[in-house]
Amino acid sequence: MRRRAVLVSLPLALTLVGGCTVFEETTPPDEALATAQQSFVDAGTVAFDLKQSAIPKGRNGVSAATGSGIVDEATPKFRGQVTGVINGNSAGVEIIAVDEETWMSFFTQDFNRVDMADLGSPNPAEFFRAGSGVDQILETSTDVEAGEKVRDGETVLQEYTGTVPAEDIQRLFNLGESATEFDVVYGIEPDSGELRSVVIEGDFYEEKPTTFALALKDYGKNVEITAPE
Structure with missing residues (x-):
């Protein structure tokens, strides 16, 4: 599966830099992804903005999410706003996720425990689990090539295109059971080496290919996340 031309053209508020060469040299793909992986883990905290292209009719799922996470191998955490479809209804909710436990505030001030898998949605804390989260996607990417600036x-980013094994995406998104691999485009800030954007496309659903776009920012910003009482 190769949809890289489509991926590069997706709206991520990114436009091609025209006319001149911004950087003298492009960091080799393996070095760039390794640096981005380490930067993500070392940051301790990262904020993200996630968008999905479409949820097939009759499916539960997350269409958008924004929040902050604490990167940790044992106890990753997330708190933020999630928009999606729950049992046919569009809704915006607040989610707190600590390790494998998740809580949702839905039209109330209180948080109630939920199982995100039952809602057809990922546990957002897993994106921040060092060793199996976003950093793992970077590590297991194959056929990586430098793309456009x-x-x-x-900020000017250097893109890198490649593929990711389906099992890594399935683990994070609770989707894509029938897929074998996914196409990915990374946007890396050359000076800091930080991963700033990830676009993943493939068979998340059997009905049709779907795209998730993830923007990352605020590396290392002070964030406190605790489980609801």
């Missing part, structure tokens, strides 16, 4: 606001 793109602009994200005032």
Whole structure:
């Protein structure tokens, strides 16, 4: 499966830098991804903004999420706003996730324990689990090639394209059971080596290919997340 031309053209508020060469040299793919992986783990905290292209009719799922996570191997954490479809109804909820436990606030001030798998949604804390989260996707990517230089606001990113084994995506998203691999485009900030964007496309659903776009920011910002009482 190769949909990289489509991936690169997806709207991520990224536009091609025209006219001149911004950087003298492009970091080799293996070195760039290794640096991005280490930067993510070492940051301790990272904020993200996740968007999905479409949820097939009749499916539960997350269409968008924004929040912050604490990167940790044993006890990753997340707190933020999640928008999606629950039993046919569109809803925006607040989620707290600590390790494998998740709580949802849905039209109330209180948080109630939920199983995200029952809702057809990923546990967002797992994205921040060192060794099996976002950093693992970087590590297991194959056929990685340097792509375009793109602009994200005032920041210029170097793109890298590749593929990711389906099992890594299935573990994080609770989707894609019938897939064998997924196409991925990374946007890495060359000076810091930080991963700033990830676009993943493939057979998340049997009905049709779907795209998830993940933007990352605020590396190392002070964040406190605790389980609800």
